Amino acid sequence: MTDMRVPTLDVHSPLDGRLVGRPLAATDEDAAGAVRTAREAQPGWAATPAADRGAALRAAARAVRDAADDLAAAVQAETGRPFGSAREGVLAGASTLEQYAELGPVHRGRSLLGGHDATDLMVPGPRGVVVALTPWNDPVAVACGLLGAALVTGNAVVHKPSERCPHTGALLAELMVQHFPPGVLQGLTGAGELGAALAASPDVDVVAHVGGTATGRSIAAACAATGAKALLENGGNDPLVVDADVDPAWAAAQAALGGFTNAGQLCTSVERVFVHQDVAEAFLEALCDEARRWNADPQPLVDRAHRDHVHAHVAEAVADGARALVGGEVPDGDGAFYPATVLAGCTPGMRVMREETFGPVVPVRVVPSFEQGLAEACADEHGLAATVLTGSMANAQRAWRALPVGTVKVNAVFGGAPGGAAQPRGASGTGFGYGPELLDEMTAVKVVHLGQAQLRD
The missing domain is CATH 3.40.309.10 (Aldehyde Dehydrogenase; Chain A, domain 2)
Incomplete structure (x- = not known):
């Protein structure tokens, strides 16, 4: 029997209006608990060798690829997207995870030309806890981009998919979570209020959002109050x-x-x-x-x-x-x-x-x-x-x-070479939302100067 003390989400098929499901929605307390858990798990994950983080992401990609039919069926049931097109989106998501599994371990740092008796470095490191708020229109492909880039660079992630595709989001989380240490990746189901609670948490370091402009502006305001980085792909009017x-x-x-x-x-x-x-x-x-x-x-x-x-x-x-x-x-x-x-x-x-x-x-x-x-x-x-x-x-x-x-x-409305990354302008958001440069968004650079100590006689 459904626990009536917990709010639920009614999801109806856009094909015929039938009830697809009524999943439980997480509460504000659940959101706060997930962020605390992520905060506790993140240092250990950051200390994990980059190659091992890449291997974990590669295993998650295999799980997503193997479950492509199940994920596509969930997308079709919740959003009405045709099965074939939905499956293409799932496979694109798996490919994105695989790409970040390769790119993450070689994510660039720089050595600087300083004094001959010193070493100067610019070293990227994880930002900490990332909240990923993802849309319903291509739910697996978009989520895999944000999750992959955040995880492979050593961040812990709390993911909330759109309330219009909670079953898809829950299945994606189930497939991926098992390949990471406890608390490193968590999925929460809920409506806009849950996303707002996550975005407003003072213990979150990055809020990555793909969705509407109004929501993106609310997230930007929340991040301005907490100091978190806002990574936003909002609406367009192309x-x-x-x-x-x-x-x-x-x-x-x-x-x-x-x-x-x-x-x-x-x-x-x-x-x-x-x-x-x-x-x-x-x-x-x-x-x-x-x-x-x-x-x-x-x-x-x-x-x-x-x-x-x-x-x-x-x-x-x-x-x-x-x-x-x-x-x-x-x-x-x-x-x-x-x-x-x-x-x-x-x-x-x-x-x-x-x-x-x-x-x-x-x-x-x-x-x-x-x-x-x-x-x-x-x-x-x-x-x-x-x-x-x-x-x-x-x-x-x-x-x-x-x-x-x-x-x-x-001369083409769609297409382009792989690896491109763009920054939206104006009301459409801020920051690189995909491509190798998304790794830069998920990391912060530290300058290190290693000089010579003067030792005691």
Whole structure:
């Protein structure tokens, strides 16, 4: 029987609304206890040879890889992400753990050129206790990045996954915890209040968060009060700028891929489009065809509350003069489905252009020149990523230099070489959230000067 003294989380399937589960939620006392345990365990883990820490992480990666089907099924049940796509995310997470298992033991320090009779070093060391607050839209891949980098550098970690995927988070913790000493990695299930309690703890050294901008700002304020480091990847409002010289059908396929993949629930989804007037008509026609194709095999949003948020953006834009060329209406039936939607006639003041919608909605604004499209793309408080489609090297150069974002993609909405790491700008957060540089975020550098002692006669 469920202990009624302990709060629970009701998780419903976005596919058909059925109850997936009702896991117990941790309390503030549980959070405080987990942080104390992590604080006690961390020095011993920091003293563990780096190669042994890497070996433990490699074993955890194998466990995640071996349980890929179970993790993918949990992701699908809780978030509605198709099984195949969910499994790809799980395997990406396992690969990330493996990468950090290799990179951690060779994480760089520096020797300095001082006096001939002394040795000067810059040595990285763990920061201490890391709280990792991770999202629901790619829950295993994102969590593995933060957990892997923090653990391999000698930190102890308390992980709270999103309350929208608690079963996924609990299974990931179960698979990984057994490969580390007691207390080094702990998983807690709970809602936003639990995350706030963890972030506000005076015994936490780093709060690493991937999620919405409002939550990220609250975490930054909490860290300012305690002195903890805030590592934040907040929301984005990523623009796509379409130049006059590109094939409009190809550009529309790129916009659809960027806007409709995972039902628009990606950190780097295309959130707003600026298309040159010379190709606008053909682009919109092709984009509508793309949306209808995506609607033939729909994916739900994570839940109905999020669907209400997405539809509110669309309805408000239509009320302000935009036209829904495809989609734009809440469908009948169970689940949290919302159609791929194309909005034309959008203006900069509309909320769908100013804020992150995080759904399968592509709002389009027609502009008279590439320069104006670029200027409007730059005029936003977010700074996560942006895409430019152009055959002009001059325009591409101008764009990547001007866009105030962490990642600029030219002529492809997704892709890039492995190992890249970016820092978001503005409301989108601060710090490296992935790549080898994430190891730097999880460590603090100490300068050591070793001089010669003068000995007694």
